[in-house]
Amino acid sequence: MTRVSAASALTPQAAVERLGEQSADVRAAALLDEGGNRVASANADGADADGIAELAAELFTVADAAGSRVGLDGVGRVEVARPEGGVFGVRARDPAGRSWTLVAVTAGGALSSLVFYDMGMTIRALGAAA
Structure with a gap:
């Protein structure tokens, strides 16, 4: 398991940019804070970062509503797949x-x-003490 120390923690923008560099398939990504505000984004294809966020x-919101109907409390990961591409979402806490919330x-x-x-490791990399 990789550990991320406060000394090596990344800023939100650096973390999102690193996701795009490490994961060749990621075309765009946006990072939202706990309040749902976009704090960082990166794109390789001129994607609309505000729209993605x-x-x-x-x-x-939709995933949580669907999950609650079957007794699931708070969905942590979402995937929407199509042959030409996909949308992935992860909601998690850093160390x-x-x-x-990170979406790619x-x-x-x-x-x-x-x-x-890669998305989980990106959130872990944000683990500097607040």
Whole structure:
């Protein structure tokens, strides 16, 4: 398991940019804070970062509503897949306890497990003490 120390913690913008560099399939990403405000974004294809951030919040609202109907409390991961690309969302806390929502738009054929792993590591990298 990789540990992220406060000394190596990344800023929100640096973390999102690193996600795009490490995960070749990620075309755009947006990071939202606990209040749902976009704090960082990056894109490789001229994607609308504000729109992606807004839709990320809506995506989790719908996922939470669907989950609550079957007794699930707070969905942590969401995936929408199409042959030409996908949308992945992760809601998690960093090691400092701060809550984040990270959404990524990928090219077609992206491996879900790798995208979710990279997104989780991105949130962990935000772990500097608040």
